[in-house]
Amino acid sequence: MNKPTYGVVLFHSTQAAIKAEKILKEAEIKIKLIPVPRHLSSDCGICLRFEVDDVLAVKSTLASKNVQTARIHQL
Amino acid sequence: MAKIVDARGLTCPQPVILTGKALKETDTVTVIVDDETPRDNVSRIATRKGYNVKVDEKDGEFYIHIQKAGVEPVGEAIASPAPSPESNLVVLISSDTIGRGSEELGGILMRAFMHTFTEVEPMPQSMIFINSGVKLVIEDSIVLEDLQALAGGGIQILVCGTCLDYFKLKDKVAVGEISNAYTILETLLQAGKVVRL
Numbered sequence: 001m002n003k004p005t006y007g008v009v010l011f012h013s014t015q016a017a018i019k020a021e022k023i024l025k026e027a028e029i030k031i032k033l034i035p036v037p038r039h040l041s042s043d044c045g046i047c048l049r050f051e052v053d054d055v056l057a058v059k060s061t062l063a064s065k066n067v068q069t070a071r072i073h074q075l
Numbered sequence: 076m077a078k079i080v081d082a083r084g085l086t087c088p089q090p091v092i093l094t095g096k097a098l099k100e101t102d103t104v105t106v107i108v109d110d111e112t113p114r115d116n117v118s119r120i121a122t123r124k125g126y127n128v129k130v131d132e133k134d135g136e137f138y139i140h141i142q143k144a145g146v147e148p149v150g151e152a153i154a155s156p157a158p159s160p161e162s163n164l165v166v167l168i169s170s171d172t173i174g175r176g177s178e179e180l181g182g183i184l185m186r187a188f189m190h191t192f193t194e195v196e197p198m199p200q201s202m203i204f205i206n207s208g209v210k211l212v213i214e215d216s217i218v219l220e221d222l223q224a225l226a227g228g229g230i231q232i233l234v235c236g237t238c239l240d241y242f243k244l245k246d247k248v249a250v251g252e253i254s255n256a257y258t259i260l261e262t263l264l265q266a267g268k269v270v271r272l
Contacts, residue, residue, distance in 0.1 A: 006086050018179065035187045046187050049086075075086065 004051040009058060010036060010070040017046050020067045027061045029054050040073060049075070077103040082113060083136065088193045088224030090117050094141070095227025098124070102143035109136045116193060117141075120228035123198055163267035164199040168208040173272055185211070188272065189218040192225055199270070201262050204251070205235040213247040222250045233259055 011017040017033070024031050029050060036045040050058050052074060062069055078101045082090035090106065090113040097104045098121070108114050114130060114137040121128045121141045131138040172181025173188060189211070192198075202225065204212055211218050212234050226232050232251030239245040239253060263269055 004086075005084055014180070014183070018183065032190070033183060033186050034190045046183060 165266035
């Protein structure tokens with residue numbers, strides 16, 4: 001049975017999250033835009049959830065397009 | 076015998092979707108999850124649907140025993156927390172975006188809210204989709220998975236037929252029931268509370 005575990009990547013701005021989503025979709029990395037989980041921040045914000053196996057691809061894809069990320073967490 | 080749903084490692088809304096599917100096939104289901112969020116979500120939705128729910132914890136994993144009320148317990152006794160029916164809460168969604176000012180931001184807010192609906196209390200009794208809101212319930216909707224989880228959790232999803240027709244989407248509906256002005260208005264007028272997104 002397929003049991004993905006997830007990570008989330010947080011951004012400093014909504015605009016950065018939107019840009020990152022477009023880039024990661026183009027790179028065909030499976031992501032889902034979700035609110036920042038409550039235990040990570042009480043601020044209103046959105047983040048991108050990805051499958052943990054893709055963490056390196058997420059990091060390198062975003063870095064190659066100069067998208068600044070705030071933090072990456074495993075869920 | 077109880078059907079086993081192994082939802083370990085899965086995050087919302089997958090465990091809820093799998094539980095909903097299993098309960099359509101049989102009256103007694105045991106769901107295994109390894110986190111508190113799916114434990115709470117699955118338990119809440121089953122309770123709300125009128126099932127008896129009992130949770131055992133073993134080595135950091137949760138075994139959620141779900142049984143149709145009235146069925147004789149298999150083995151150990153099943154605790155039955157009283158379900159708390161929400162007092163006819165109806166959510167009206169009249170656009171595929173939330174708020175005004177930016178379409179792009181409004182779309183993002185809608186996606187974030189639909190995801191979060193599966194994780195917060197109280198659950199509405201019905202969700203009504205009118206005007207461009209109907210774009211959320213079709214095959215290639217970006218929030219389809221979340222809405223399927225909500226429907227699986229017992230939320231009635233009513234979709235405006237006129238609106239589907241207007242946008243030429245009638246044959247693409249993937250969740251909920253196509254409804255009409257009578258049912259939609261009655262649902263709104265009989266609601267204890269209407270929340271409009």
